Amino acid sequence: MPRFFLPLAFLFFLLPLAQATEQPQSVDMAALQAYQLEYANAEPVEKIQGSPVLGRVSYQPGSAYDVSLPFAVMQRNWLVNDGEGVKAGQPVADIRGREVEHFFDEYQAAKRLFEVAERNYQANQTERTKGIVSSPQWLTLEREYHAAALAWEHVRHLRSLLSQDKQGNVTILSPVDGILMFASGDERLSADAQLFRVIAPSAVQLNVMMPSDSLAGLYGFEVEGGQCDMPLFKVDGRLQGIRQQTWSRIPSDCGLKLGQTLAVKPVYPSSVYRVPVSAVFELHNQDYVAVREQARLRLVAVKVRQSQAQTLLVQASTALDGEAVLSRSVSALQGLFMGLGRE
DSSP: OHHHHHHHHHHHHHHHHHHHHOOOSEEEGGGGTTSOOEEEEOEEEEEEEOOOEEEEEEEOTTOEEEEEOSSOBSEEEESSOTTOEEOTTOEEEEEEOHHHHHHHHHHHHHHHHHHHHHHHHHHHHHHHHTTOSOHHHHHHHHHHHHHHHHHHHHHHHHHTTEEEOTTOOEEEEOSSSEEEEEOOOOSOBOTTOEEEEEEOGGGEEEEEEEEGGGOTTOOEEEETTSSOEEEEEEEEEEEETTEEEEEEEOOGGGOOOTTOEEEEEEEEEEEEEEEEGGGOEEETTEEEEEEEETTEEEEEEEEEEEEETTEEEEEESSOOTTOEEEEESHHHHHHHHHHHHHO
């Protein structure tokens, strides 16, 4: 007799536990006929937003076209505002100074020297093939020609950035399309000092420092309100403390300005659903929603991912696309299931 007592006692205590953990998965809607039932469609959401972070409209290092001149500029008068867009060949600033005027004399001198060196070089090529010109003489001619060609190419490139009218007024032009940035506020610029830089529109991007543990699955960033979607372009590999620098492309219709600082939200792709707050209830430490299936309500386990005003973003154990979930009298359903669980 004693040898059967322990197993029977064990089954006696195990039976209530099994009954408590085995919950019904659906209920007939007739059981809630005394209550007013309302439903809302579960809305699929392909991405979720993280907490706001601070971003700055900047540009990729090394992407700027820097413009400097090999002579001192005593005075300049900007014709374009800092941060404005410019086109290649567009006048950017009037420049003045003694060395500015001397540059055009140097330009003409370099042009004449190149023309003379080129004529001598070409005229002696035939003599060279006949052996009339000695090797040392030919080497000297070659050196003079190539030195004159390099000097001419240098000043010719600089001259292409300058425009001079009949009165001798000199204007510097933008070399490429982009966004103009002043390099210095000083009136006088020494030789080879940077005058301005032009940023290609494609290089202007959103720069955000993000915690390295928040980068997994990052899609990009959105401006508060969702009116501007900026997909992630790249993440710098170097850590700065616990953060890494991210760069995201900015669509042209976002209306953001170079140097602008703004609050943005990181965006992550996710298969979640938006449901009313009232639709989610807890049963034995698990959140659920009740899906309408003809004349029954079926429980679907969910996990709350984010709260948004009067709605919740939930991850569901089964697909909820377009499903009608109970949004009113949910507490009555919860009590019914709890009652069923105790029986």
